[in-house]
């Protein structure tokens with residue numbers, strides 16, 4: 782079932798697809814650099830315990846970065862596939878069309894700006910609710 786965003790012309794799609802491919806290339810490049818860094822680091826031989834601990838901290842930070850990149854990479858590939866199957870540029874939430882300017886700024890957008898703002902508002906609300914609940918618990922614990 783094709784449900785292509787009718788406001789996107791062939792030129793729009795070509796521009797967005799090129800952007801997505803550039804992103805994919807950039808991420809692939811980063812992964813290769815990181816891999817080479819690890820390989821050369823593991824060849825530098827004996828280290829004392831402090832150095833080893835620092836390496837672990839750096840590695841953990843890097844892994845977090847890489848996980849985020851990997852997640853984003855998946856989104857980029859998904860968006861490229863969506864362009865090919867003509868299901869690109871539609872809001873996952875309301876099924877409406879995502880504007881070209883929004884897609885150009887964030888080609889992996891899966892929600893229109895209205896739904897995105899709504900979901901962010903909800904996220905913030907949930908965050909504050911959770912926070913005030915846990916604060917309340919802490920205060921109860923303190924008073925007993």
Ligand SMILES: [Zn+2]
Nearest residue numbers: 872875893896
């Ligand atoms: Zn929407």
